[in-house]
Amino acid sequence: MTTDPLDALRLPVLPIEPRPEFADALLRRIEARPGPLDRQTATIRYFVADLEASVDFYCRLLDFEEELRPSPVFAMLYRGDLRLLLSVPGGAGAVHTLPDGTVPEPGGWNRMTLQVADLASTADSLRRHRVVFRHDIQAGIGVRTLLVEDPSGNPVELIEPAEGYHERSNR
Amino acid sequence: MSEPGALVALYREALPQVYGYLLPRCGSVVIAEDLTAETFVAAVAAMQQGAAPDVNVAWLIGVARHKLVDHWRRQGRDERSRAIVGQPDQAVEDPWDATLDRAALHAALAELNWSQRAAITLRYVDGLRVAEVAEHLGRSVHATETLLARAKVALRRSYRRSHDD
Numbered sequence: 622m623t624t625d626p627l628d629a630l631r632l633p634v635l636p637i638e639p640r641p642e643f644a645d646a647l648l649r650r651i652e653a654r655p656g657p658l659d660r661q662t663a664t665i666r667y668f669v670a671d672l673e674a675s676v677d678f679y680c681r682l683l684d685f686e687e688e689l690r691p692s693p694v695f696a697m698l699y700r701g702d703l704r705l706l707l708s709v710p711g712g713a714g715a716v717h718t719l720p721d722g723t724v725p726e727p728g729g730w731n732r733m734t735l736q737v738a739d740l741a742s743t744a745d746s747l748r749r750h751r752v753v754f755r756h757d758i759q760a761g762i763g764v765r766t767l768l769v770e771d772p773s774g775n776p777v778e779l780i781e782p783a784e785g786y787h788e789r790s791n792r
Numbered sequence: 793m794s795e796p797g798a799l800v801a802l803y804r805e806a807l808p809q810v811y812g813y814l815l816p817r818c819g820s821v822v823i824a825e826d827l828t829a830e831t832f833v834a835a836v837a838a839m840q841q842g843a844a845p846d847v848n849v850a851w852l853i854g855v856a857r858h859k860l861v862d863h864w865r866r867q868g869r870d871e872r873s874r875a876i877v878g879q880p881d882q883a884v885e886d887p888w889d890a891t892l893d894r895a896a897l898h899a900a901l902a903e904l905n906w907s908q909r910a911a912i913t914l915r916y917v918d919g920l921r922v923a924e925v926a927e928h929l930g931r932s933v934h935a936t937e938t939l940l941a942r943a944k945v946a947l948r949r950s951y952r953r954s955h956d957d
Contacts, residue, residue, distance in 0.1 A: 627944065629892045630901070630916040634853060636808035637815055643825050648803055650829065651836050 665733050666706040667775050668717070668725045672696055674772040675707050682750055683735060683777070700735065727773035740765050740781035763787055798847050799835055807832075809849045810856050817860055817913060819902060827863055831856040857918065861910050861928050868906030892951070900950035908943035915940055 638644075669675040676696050679685040685698040685705060694709035710717050710725045717725050737743045740758055744767055748754070755768040755776060763785040768778050799806075810831055815824040835847065835855055845851060901912055907929065914925040926936035 625916075626892050627897075627912070627916045627947075629894050630897055630912070631919055632816055632917045634809060634813045637812035638808050639811045639825060639828065640821075643828075644807055647807070647829050647832055648800070651803070651832050652800055 662702060662704045664704040664706060666708060667733075667771070667773075668710045668727045669707050669771065669773040669775065670709065670727060671772055672707060672709050678752075678771050679705060679707075682747060682752065683779075703733075703735075705733070727771075727775045730776060732768070732776035732778045734778040734780055737779050737781060740767055740779060743767070743779055799832070799839060802847060802849075803832075806849050806852050810852050813853050813856050814860060816898075817917065818863065823863065827856065827859045830859045834859070857914070857928065861914070864906040864910045896954055897947075897951055900947055900954055903950040903954075904943060904946050907939060908946050911936065911939050911943045912947055 667675075672690075672693060672695075676687055676690065676698065679698055679700075680687055683700065685700045687696060688699050688704075689695075689697040696707045698705040698707065708717060744754075744758055747769055753770040753774075755770060758765055758767050760766075760783065761780070763783060764780040765783050766778055766780050768776055771777055807828070811824060811828050814827050814831075815821065818824055818827065831852060835852060838855075839847065901909055901917075904912065910929060911925055914920045914928055915922065920928070922936055922940070923933055925940070926933045929936060929939070931939065
């Protein structure tokens with residue numbers, strides 16, 4: 622086998638010490654990494670107009686539990702591993718108001734999707750409580766699905782697994 | 793499987809190796825530091841997700857190699873907006889001189905576009921097999937062989953230009 626002249630390019634890895642400030646800063650960075658992603662709590666924030674009515678809606682009708690309500694403009698709820706933050710925009714401190722003065726509003730189309738055991742009975746219960754339906758039960762892909770609104774007009778999708786339902790298996 | 797703590801324990805030993813791999817290949821302290829940091833942060837994330845094997849220096853250098861190729865790829869996107877003149881259409885190879893000036897060769901390498909530079913670096917500077925180069929670049933072996941042939945022509949042209957000056 623003939624040698625390739627380009628083998629002259631070969632560069633073995635020789636250790637080089639980087640700047641000590643860089644080495645120390647990077648070490649601090651890797652030591653301070655937060656916990657594994659799969660152990661972090663998935664968190665969603667919804668903007669709501671009426672905190673009291675919203676907490677009542679999520680806890681009474683959709684199995685959330687109230688964890689914190691430290692002020693009239695913020696509550697933290699849990700449903701299993703899902704954490705839901707409810708914020709009333711434009712309140713004290715107004716941290717969510719943008720620099721140009723834009724205040725966030727409830728509504729829109731992006732939504733959290735909650736799985737329920739029995740979609741039909743959940744739908745009946747929501748209807749009895751006069752919850753606004755954007756659409757009734759429909760067959761989706763791999764799920765049956767229902768779209769309702771919370772008291773502030775935020776969409777919440779409820780699903781029940783159907784044939785072809787997929788979820789990542791526990792690793 | 794390694795715990796993230798194992799990386800911290802290995803850090804003092806591994807850091808000069810990873811940095812020593814990256815600095816001569818990218819030729820910039822700023823970029824080498826960025827890529828070194830990316831390498832270690834990615835290693836911690838991989839370990840946390842249980843996606844890392846037993847962590848050692850060779851594995852970390854493999855991660856660093858991916859980061860280097862990613863860096864060149866990003867750089868390549870910027871290069872694309874600039875016209876590359878004098879690219880050979882066909883890979884017609886002239887013979888090389890028997891012995892080459894190593895420093896001039898490395899300087900000539902820095903003149904190539906990102907994919908050619910990456911291919912030559914992985915194949916010759918790092919000494920990987922063509923199949924491994926192909927894997928790093930996300931191309932087929934055949935496409936990588938073509939790329940390498942063209943890269944050698946471009947390198948030779950760049951080398952001659954700088955060497956004859």
